[in-house]
Amino acid sequence: MALTEQPVIPDAPPAWISILKMLWRDKFAFCAALFLLLMILCAVFGPALLEGVATKQNLRGRNSPPFDFSQPWVMWLGGDALGRPLLARIIVAAQNTLMVATGAVICSMILGTTLGLIAGYSSKWASQVIMRLADVxxxxxxxxxxxxxxxxxxxxxxxxxxxxxxxxxxxYLRTSRAEVLEVRERMFVQAAQVMGASTRRIVFRHILPVVFPTLVTIATLDFAFVMLAESSLSFLGIGIQPPEITWGLMVSQGRPYLTTAWWLSFWPGLAIILTTLSLNLLSNWMRTALDPVQRWRLDTPRKK
Structure with missing residues (x-):
């Protein structure tokens, strides 16, 4: 009697390939991810490569108009009031702008999530104290x-x-607390309690992985809000001060020349708008990709 051959099951592709395929199917999110990757590269390598060019003054090129392709490529977006190339300054300023937003989002997410987990899973007294702190x-x-x-x-x-x-x-505090109050009543959490798992293990091994995708989506949206807040503070003159530069500070420095040299404020303002828009588009994609109920919309190829 001949033995029947077992069917060969192909190996599943790596997770990052599946993520790229889902991202590719949403063209707007894919373009947004490419633009954000470009901004990250500018923030990481821009100051090391172009900081000297971005701070070099050329009074003969004061308020140089954009799209003069006879000039070096760093002057293609024009020059500022001191003749410094706007393109180089925008690339260099990406580091401070993104660093402030990233640091603020990470710190607030860690502190807010930790307090939210404590408020949602600990005693009523501790929850009330933490929530009153949030109200203040x-x-x-x-x-x-x-x-x-x-x-x-x-x-x-x-x-x-x-x-x-x-x-x-x-x-993050209010969101994580609301999620914990709902998740703690599920069967797998109650099973872990019956089996004698410690509170720390239940919170960080069972509850946090369920809450984390929601927090990541909120962090993506919050990143855009924090970046706009930093730009607003720099525009008001109480943010990062010269000789450091940010996109908001560049908009503020170009304000006196809006009627004669609009490009001084337009290009850094456009960088803020495009980065914020890209973050919002990517956040919408992540909301679907991280939700097991909605993920099929990205996994299923669309019919032409």
Whole structure:
């Protein structure tokens, strides 16, 4: 009797290939991811390559108009009031702008999520204390609180990250607490309690992985908000100070020349708009990709 051959099951592709395929099917999210990758590369390598060019003054090229392709490529977007190339300055300024937003989002996400997990799984007394702390922070408008604190402290990258992180803690705190209150009633959490798992293991091994995708989606949206807040503070003159540069500071420096040299504020403002739009598009894609119920929309190829 001949033995029947077992069918060979092909190996599943790596997870990152599946993610790229899902991203490719959403063309807007794919373009947004490419643009954000370009901005990250500018932030990482831009200052090392172009910092000298971005700070070099050329008074003969004051307010040089854009699209003069007879000039070096760093002058294709024009020059500022001191003749410094705008393209090089935008590339260099990406580091400070993205560093402030990234630091503020990571700090607020870690602190807010930790407090939210404690408030959702600990005693009622501890939950009430933590939630009242969140109410106190939320009682002040975030931008106004940042303005007041930065007037008292010296404007710097570190102080800016701390201030913006504090104002965004309640977002993650309230979201994680609401998720924990719902997840803790599920059967797998109750099973872990019956089997004698410690509170720490239940929170970090069973509850946090379920809550984390929601927090990542919120962080993507919050990144755009924090970047706009940093740009607003720099525009008001209480953010990062010269000789450091950010996109918001460049918009502020070009404000007196809006009627004669619009490009001084237009190009850094466009960089802010495109980065914020890309983050929002990528956040919408992540909301679907991280949701097991909705992920089939990205896994299924669309019919032409």
């Amino acid at each position: 922070i939320m009682s002040f408008p975030s931008l106004l609180l940042a303005v007041i604190v930065l007037y008292m402290l010296a404007p710097s990258v570190g102080n800016l990250i701390v201030v913006l992180a504090i104002t965004r803690i309640p977002v």
